[in-house]
Amino acid sequence: MAGAGDLIQLVMGMLLSSVTGCVLAAYHRDWEISLEAGMKYFLVGALVLxxxxxxxxxxxxxxxxxxxxxxxxxxxxxxxxxxxxxxxAVALYRFVKLVPEDIAPVRLLVAIVAAATMTLGNLCALLQDDVRRLMGW
Structure with missing residues (x-):
């Protein structure tokens, strides 16, 4: 993904990395939470932005x-x-460079999402008492 020269290579890299990460997330096949984590990792990770x-x-x-x-x-x-x-992060940098600014304001979208993520993530992490979920925030 990091070395993608166009959007097709970026999408293919994302799909391939999602498949391997899905296997790692759902490694405990008998545990329902692990299977749910694997499916969510694959399904959400397959859309581009x-x-x-x-x-x-x-x-x-x-x-x-x-x-x-x-x-x-x-x-x-x-x-x-x-x-x-x-x-x-490297793939998002490549994506922002590949999309012309006059077609879509991707830089503004990334800035808004970054600010909202940092704010919400820090506020929600204060309420966590599970260490693994805290690391997720």
Whole structure:
């Protein structure tokens, strides 16, 4: 995703990374919370801009990260709450560079989503008593 030269490569990279992350999130097949986390990770991560926001843990899809952190095994949760955010940030940068500013105000949208995510995430994290869900916020 980080090396995408056009939007088709970016979408294909997102879909491929969502499939592998889904397997890691739903590793405990007998635990219902783990299966739910895997399905949510795949379904939300497959849409382009919402998928990037999900991988970053941004506002429109931030609550799914909590379920992923709680439902996935501890090593998978640690991996899936850090690495996709790094890749997602680079991919979002590439996406903003690929979309012309006169067609869509993507930079303004990213700024608004970033401010709202930081505000809401910090306020909601104050109310958490579960450590894994706190890390998701």
């Amino acid at each position: 919402v998928g990037l926001f999900f991988k970053l843990g941004a506002l429109p899809a931030h609550t799914w990260v909590l379920d992923l952190a709680e439902g996935a095994p501890v090593p998978s949760a640690a991996f899936l709450t850090v690495v996709p955010k790094i890749v997602g």
